[in-house]
Amino acid sequence: MNSHLAMLEAEAIHIIREVAAEFERPVMLYSIGKDSGVMLHLAKKAFYPAPPPFPLMHIDTTWKFRDMYTFRDRMAREAGMELIVHTNQEGLDQGINMFTHGSRVHTDVMKTQALKQALTHYGFDAAFGGARRDEERSRAKERVFSFRDKQHQWDPKNQRPELWDLYNGRVHKGESIRVFPISNWTELDIWQYTYAEDIPMVPLYFAAERPVVEYDGQLIVVDDDRMPLEPGQVPEMRSVRFRTLGCYPLTGAMESTATTLLEVIEETIQATQSERQGRAIDKDAGASMEEKKRQGYF
Amino acid sequence: MTNAVMNTDIESILTAHANKDLLRLITCGSVDDGKSTLIGRLLFDSKQIFEDQLASVQRDSKKWGTTGDQADLALLVDGLQSEREQGITIDVAYRFFSTPTRKYIIADTPGHEQYTRNMATGASTADLAIILIDARKGVQAQTQRHSFIASLLGIRQVVVAVNKMDLVKYDQTVFLDIEAAYQEFAKGLGFQSISVLPVSALEGDGILHASSHMPWFTGPTLMDALEGATPGSMGHPVQAGENDHGFRLPIQYVNRLSSDFRGFSGTVASGTLSVGDQIQILPSMRESEVTGLITQSGEADTAVTGEAVTVTLATEIDISRGDVMVRTGQGQSPHTLDAFEADVVWMSDQRLITGRQYDIKLASQTVGASVESLAFQYDINTLDTQPSETLALNDIGRARWRLARPIVFERYEAVPALGSFVIIDRVSNLTVGAGMISAPITGILGDQATNVVWHEHRISKVKRAEQKSQRPAILWFTGLSGAGKSSVANALELALYQRGHHSYLLDGDNVRHGLNRDLGFSDEDRVENIRRIGEVAKLMADSGLVVLSAFISPFRTDRDMVRALMDEGEFIEIYVKASLETCESRDPKGLYKKARSGEIKHFTGIDSPYEPPSAPELVLDTEKLSIEACVDELIRFLKGADILR
Incomplete structure (x- = not known):
């Protein structure tokens, strides 16, 4: 047990088992991206040969790429896990979208509020998330077991001390814990592990000719006809791929010819742009992620 | 993306990268020592900072920075908005960087005094501590504090960055x-x-590259120091020489797939286990044989320290979460x-209360x-101990x-994981503290090998008093006869x-007629009188009581003798003050009259001195205050001193 990946893997499995042992009703948030893929793979290992003893849940903004939905259903089926899909119906009825209302409102209503609705509705007392500490500055201070009050809010100044591998999962009714088993993984670790373990990935991570438009300074792939185009704007076919996957109109693609996992990893090692630059959401304000997390965003 | 890059052998790069080991470290020092800057420098020089993050730091530097036109690298590390506003780090942050052979996880913890708990948190998973010293200041109290906590949490490798x-001027x-002072202190x-x-x-x-400003330094x-350090198993400090400990597997989860599969899962705390080994389950002492790992x-033949495993056994025995699996005869x-x-x-604002029931979580x-x-x-700060x-x-x-x-x-x-x-506080659910076991206790008086002598009764003074929502104390009323000691003490006792x-x-x-009826009023007898009262009061305080004593007790040394019997803060001297004239005019028992007439000898204030307290905890002037006001x-006062709760 010398390699850092083996140690990170052991740590994550320990955390996942701890949750299964101590909580009444855990759930694993599944976002279809590569971090979710690694987390799901770790959960399968933790309980092998049994399937993981909790459901997967996808908070669906309805703005994901079509490839992602297909992939999601396949992964849940193969893992032998129940899949819960939740959409904020109210938000959908109000026609909330990022074009009209901006990414801030869209994210709040269709992701943050939707997640809170689902957690309350199903009475989950623990929810796994695939967040990593290297993603963003406020994440670096988050615990592995992150306490949320009855309103699902995070108080960064009042976190429980976390020592050794001893996690305190005690909650009162209505309170919950967000659990981040891959806290200590970096983006490169995720890629290496995905390669070493041959974990399936959504095809969008690999370069292909796709119809793109420039929107807000980013390359946006037009996945369906909901994308509003400027008069005269025509999507052009370019060889692009994604470093990170969110709602398609919010996720910028990068020009690339990397069509295999090895080529993708190669690009990552050479990367000079950090991963979250592809996400419009982080640029809103200096400490915007901290603010969203306080309110209950993952 | 150039062709030259694409042609490199990615697989060999990956293999090398996947085989990196992992070193976890903690950085200790305050904002003034430049700790965040040091970490920023490590990340920056090892190319872990991506360009857009740097751009955002440069933006932030203009807003919050302290380094003028240079990018303030500390801002990479101070993640929370409130930290940037205050310019201090308030919580543990985890940072990552890697070199061609090693991945590093840094626990970055603030240095100021009130954040001992954060440092202990960061140190609990660290293999090594970097302790920062400001070259202008040298070894400070906080340096000693950081070193002590690192040592207490089991860290055995230290890099002191001056x-x-x-x-x-280099x-x-x-x-x-500074080097000599630190080596001396750290002995x-x-x-x-x-x-x-x-x-x-x-x-x-001197961070990544030797300094051209300090040619005199050849270390x-x-x-280099980080690359040369010894990594430990994830989450637990290196314990050289302790690797030969036997196999220990705390059972974390029982995997019941079906009637024919029952596996016992957990992370190996120490030692190795192989298929075919005889095992024992504690505390039940049941035994079986390993059939699968x-x-x-x-599936594997052997499992080692730090691995997450599932074990299957030859026989069906009752095992649940919290049990510990060991190898038989090892x-x-x-x-x-x-x-x-x-x-x-x-680690909590609510102090530790002896006798209160908490929950502890140890392994599973x-x-x-x-x-x-x-x-x-x-x-x-000094590493001394005090009661x-x-x-x-x-x-x-x-x-x-x-x-x-029993657990x-x-x-x-020996085995950090066990x-x-x-x-954990049972009511609030908060984690209020952390502990490291130094010795088992097998008998009432404890393990003699530890050299800690436990004189206290099994139910301690504090425990008894805790039960009564009070802290034991002696309220020692002193003053002239007729000053009002007994009246005030009686009224207080009623109120209590x-x-x-x-x-x-x-x-x-109740004392002069029984315990002390053999004593008169000579100076010697007065001393013995107070000594006995003091000892009795101490016994009563030990039983958890708030003891009120109302005697003239005219001599300072006698009162100090009783004070010395008690712990700090337990002896409350109350000077009940009234002038001799007032007391003589009150003369409730007619004693002054008898003293003046010579009927009583050695009467305090008349023909025997009264030494008023030089620094009493409380003065009650009964010429000005009513009994109720007293x-x-x-x-x-008693509430303020935490004697009454």
Whole structure:
């Protein structure tokens, strides 16, 4: 047990088992991206040969790429896990979208509020998330077991001390814990592990000719006809791929010819742009992620 | 993306990268030592900072920075908005960087005094500590504090970075003096390796590259020192020489797939296990044989320390979460006991209360537990120990724990995963402290090998008083005859009784007629009188009572003798003050008249001196205050002193 990946893997499995042992009703948030893929793979290992003893849940903004939905259903089926899909119906009825209302409102209503609705509705007392500490500055201070009050809010100044591998999962009714088993993984670790373990990935991570438009300074792939185009704007076919996957109109693609996992990893090692630059959401304000997390965003 | 890059052998790069090992470290120092800058420098120089993050730091530098036009690297590390506003780090942050052979996880913890708990948190998973010293200031109290906490949490490798060498003109003698002072101080801390290095994080001297400003220094750079350190198993400090401990697997989860598959899952705390081994389950002592092992890499023949495994057994025996699996006949078993002694770091605003029921979580075992008594508290600035009855936020002390049932444990030094625990408040659910077991306790008087002598009764003074919502104390009323001692003390006792407190009043009526009836009023007898009253009062305080004593007790040395019997803060001297004229005019028992007439000899104030207290805790001037007002003042004082709760 010398390699850092083996140690990170052991740590994550320990955390996942701890949750299964101590909580009444855990759930694993599944976002279809590569971090979710690694987390799901770790959960399968933790309980092998049994399937993981909790459901997967996808908070669906309805703005994901079509490839992602297909992939999601396949992964849940193969893992032998129940899949819960939740959409904020109210938000959908109000026609909330990022074009009209901006990414801030869209994210709040269709992701943050939707997640809170689902957690309350199903009475989950623990929810796994695939967040990593290297993603963003406020994440670096988050615990592995992150306490949320009855309103699902995070108080960064009042976190429980976390020592050794001893996690305190005690909650009162209505309170919950967000659990981040891959806290200590970096983006490169995720890629290496995905390669070493041959974990399936959504095809969008690999370069292909796709119809793109420039929107807000980013390359946006037009996945369906909901994308509003400027008069005269025509999507052009370019060889692009994604470093990170969110709602398609919010996720910028990068020009690339990397069509295999090895080529993708190669690009990552050479990367000079950090991963979250592809996400419009982080640029809103200096400490915007901290603010969203306080309110209950993952 | 150039062709040259694409043509490199990605697989071999990946293989090399996948085979990196992992070193976890903690950085200790305050914002003034340039700690965040040092970490920023490590990340920056090892190319871990992506360009857009740097751009955002440059934006932030203009807003919050302290480095003028240079990008303030500290802002990479100070993540929370409030931290950036205050310019201090307030919580543990985790940072990552890697070199061609090693991945690093940095726990970055703030240095100021109130954040001992954060440092203990960061240190609990670290293999190595970087301790920052400001070259202009040298070894400070906080340096000692950081070193002590690192040592207490089991860290055995220390790198001391003497930072800001640029501000002392890269002077070698400054560095050598600090190095010598640190080595001297750190002698007793049990570190196995100490590297003291001169650096300037701001300028990058001695971090990744040897400094051209300090040709006199031939030792390693900071990065060299990190690359040369020994990594430990994830989450637990390196314990050289302890690797030969037997196999220990705390059962974390029972995997019941079907009637024909039952697996026992957990992370190996120490040792190795192979298929075919005979095992024993503690505390039940049931035995079986290993028929299968599922490790992280699939079915395997052997599992080692740190691996997450699932074990299957030949026979169906009852095993549940919290049990510990060991190999049969392999040296000494872990302890299965309901008491131990442990060093405790207190992490809550609500102080530790002896006798209160907490829950502790140790490996996968959770059990009700209470502190019977504290052996001592550490002064973390001087490393001295002193007696203590409680621990407040950020205090560290050694406590004797009693558990609701026996659990399986080891000394922290031997097997960290079975010797460390967190303390959870049963009502708030908060983690209020953490502990490291120093010794098992097998009998009422404790383990003699530890050299800690436990004189206290099993139910301590504090525990008894806790039950009554009070802190034991002696309220020593002194003053002239007729000053009002007995009246005030009686009224106070009534008020205490009405509030549900448990007290007892010693005065001439119940002492002079019994215990001390053989004593007269000579100076010798007066001394003996007070001595006996003092001893009785102490016994009563030991039983948890608030003891009121109302005697003239004219001599300062006698009162001080009683004070010396008690712990700090337990002897409350109350000077009931009234002039001789007033007392003589009150003369409630006609004693002054008899003294004046010579009928009584050695009467205080007449023909025997009264020495008023030089620094009483409280003065009650009965010429100005009514009895009720005196009682009000006393109650206020007792609450303020935490004697009444």
